Amino acid sequence: MHLNPAAADLSGWASFAAHPVRETFHLVLLARQPYLSSVLPMYVIFALCVPAAVPFARRARLSTLVCNLLLWAFAPLLAAIIGASPFANWPFNPFAWQLMFVFGMLCRLHPVPPGFQTSETGR
Numbered sequence: 001m002h003l004n005p006a007a008a009d010l011s012g013w014a015s016f017a018a019h020p021v022r023e024t025f026h027l028v029l030l031a032r033q034p035y036l037s038s039v040l041p042m043y044v045i046f047a048l049c050v051p052a053a054v055p056f057a058r059r060a061r062l063s064t065l066v067c068n069l070l071l072w073a074f075a076p077l078l079a080a081i082i083g084a085s086p087f088a089n090w091p092f093n094p095f096a097w098q099l100m101f102v103f104g105m106l107c108r109l110h111p112v113p114p115g116f117q118t119s120e121t122g123r
Helices: 005-010 013-018 020-028 039-059 061-073 075-082 094-109
Strands: none
Touching: 013 020, 039 061, 039 094, 061 075, 061 094, 075 094
């Protein structure tokens, strides 16, 4: 098996091998995530928000969309709070990704009616 040294360095294995307890603590607190697995904690957080978000999205879909569009618009400012930047610990901004999650939730809760799909506008 051939190991790509550049990819191995991006994984952060050296710091984990040197300080496993400290690095595990950082992983649990979402302060640092290994390369290519950094989106997993974000999805865990999103999944934990579903019990609160779904009832709100069912009752007020437009308010849900507007609130999340605002959160998305302020994502760069919020990213500074958690250090989400290419130069920090998170290589992406979860406040920007949340909009995709909410779009999916809204599309599932409020699908396009069959009558619209067969209408002239729907075509």
